Amino acid sequence: MTAYSGPVFDMAVKQFTVIADYLSIPEDVRPRLLMPKRAVTVSCPIHRDDGTTAVFEGYRVQHHLTLGPTKGGTRFAASVDLGEVAALAIWMSWKCALVGLPYGGAKGGIGVDPSSLSKRELEALSRRYMQEMIPFVGPHTDVMAPDMGTNEQVMAWFMDTYSMYQGRTVTEIVTGKPVSAGGTLGRREATGRGVAHLTRRVMNDRGIDSNRATAVVQGFGNVGSIAALELHRMGVKVIAVSDHTGALHRPAGLDIPGLIDHAAAHGSIAGYSNELVFDPEDVLTLPCDVVIPAAMERVIDARVAANLRCRIVAEGANGPTTPEADLILERRQDEIFLIPDILCNSGGVVVSYFEWVQDLQQLFWEEEEVMRREYQILDRAFDRMVMRAARDKVFNRTAAMAIGVDRVRGAKETRGLFP
Incomplete structure (x- = not known):
């Protein structure tokens, strides 16, 4: 029970x-x-x-x-x-x-x-x-x-x-x-920036030219909109976005800064364009280089996983992929690189940690310092995940979670039963 x-x-x-x-x-x-x-x-x-x-x-x-x-x-x-x-x-x-x-x-x-x-x-x-x-x-x-x-x-x-x-x-x-x-400066943008930063890492590793790449973003809240904006600035064409009110799709790429301004003024992407309206159910399975689920849990189920037509899945949301879908993505890992949620969206808690430290010390950093430290921590965790996945020939999510669980387990064993 x-x-x-x-x-x-x-x-x-x-x-x-x-x-x-x-x-x-x-x-x-x-x-x-x-x-x-x-x-x-x-x-x-x-x-x-x-x-x-x-x-x-x-x-x-x-x-x-x-x-x-x-x-x-x-x-x-x-x-x-x-x-x-x-x-x-x-x-x-x-x-x-x-x-x-x-x-x-x-x-x-x-x-x-x-x-x-x-x-x-x-x-x-x-x-x-x-x-x-x-x-x-x-x-x-x-x-x-x-x-x-x-x-x-x-x-x-x-x-x-x-x-x-x-x-x-x-x-x-x-x-x-x-x-x-x-x-702290940079906290609001931290999660979305981290998603984009790690996506760029994988794009570089896989030889994907950002100026020829395409992406779709499911969820256009704080995380999804900032990730879309950062990718847009890298030269990536964001061809589709969605939120709780619907979806927009433009093969030539959406005007992300204009869309962010519209969402800020109206609370959603609704009303931005009648010509670009698209079925939200089909956003994740559009042909593209990068898929970013940045909304709710469990949006990539087994059916969606089998029909993904991308090269990178960058999980901006917590728990967007079901265990059944993970089995399919594990079989497809040679063609689709998964950046698991506990790594991909961890930029937010990393910069939250920086904010907590700055408040305790009453000593505040410039935004460039915040971003530099955030990316340094994300890169280090990414390298550890990739090395463990390659060493043990396991799925990226398995490698990332194992590192986290191992650390907690070791601390509990060292301290004893109470904490």
Whole structure:
């Protein structure tokens, strides 16, 4: 019996089982590595603008604190449930360990559609959530960050609420804040830039000329739009994008800067062009060099994996590929290079770590320094993954996750049973 359930959590369990078998981890050790240390469920009542009271359910899962405080985003989405949050926390643990950060994984969320809230209601809900979490979080216990449905403003409200209860400003309680409130330059762009940087690494290794390459991006939020913009600047033609409102396709390449301006002004890509409208279901399987799934979990299933017509899959989202699809991609790895999510989108947590360090020291870096350090860490983790995959003749996801799981396992064995 477990408190966690659902397809996303089941997927995290299946992935871990593959790694545990590969590493020959004893059966009695596996639950301690996999199961979260702590899960919190809270009720978040707020007054609506019409005078009524609404109650929303919030969650926070801390996977392990063996290597340091936990770290992870907070998601506001109607689909949020405890199982999804737990899976995301587990993946964050492997991600942080893979890139060498002194964190365990965490994740939080509220089951709410943020577009249904006014700004006042969103602020009230954000502050109430943090108020309920104060006994369980802290700069050296659990550090929050933005995720789907949250942003710099929400992080500022989190930080302010926590600070009021401490009686002093505690900027290091969250990352992803506005620069004016203790955030770091380059944090908002960090995940998308990291996706593009690693994609360029693979393109160079595979002899793909960026000026002749094409890409499609599924999900045009913060991660997808920045990744698309960086690829566009490299000379790559981004021929299709999609978001929750639909898809656009232009074989000659889309005007990515113009599309970003439109999405910023209107909240989505809807209304940008009637002539370029395309079926979102077919975006991922368009012929191209690079596919970037940057939206939700489980969008590349077995059918999509079998029909991919690309040379690189760069996972900007968390958990976009199902275990069944992984079996197909593993068979196709000579033709399709997978950059797994725990590496590909780790630029965000890397720069969040930089923000946390800068807040603790009260010493801030220039954006060029942030980017240089981010790319250095990503390149080092990429090289380790490629070397392990080649050495053991395993799939890239297996190699990346094994590095992360191995580090967590070693730390737990060294410290003993309690952490």
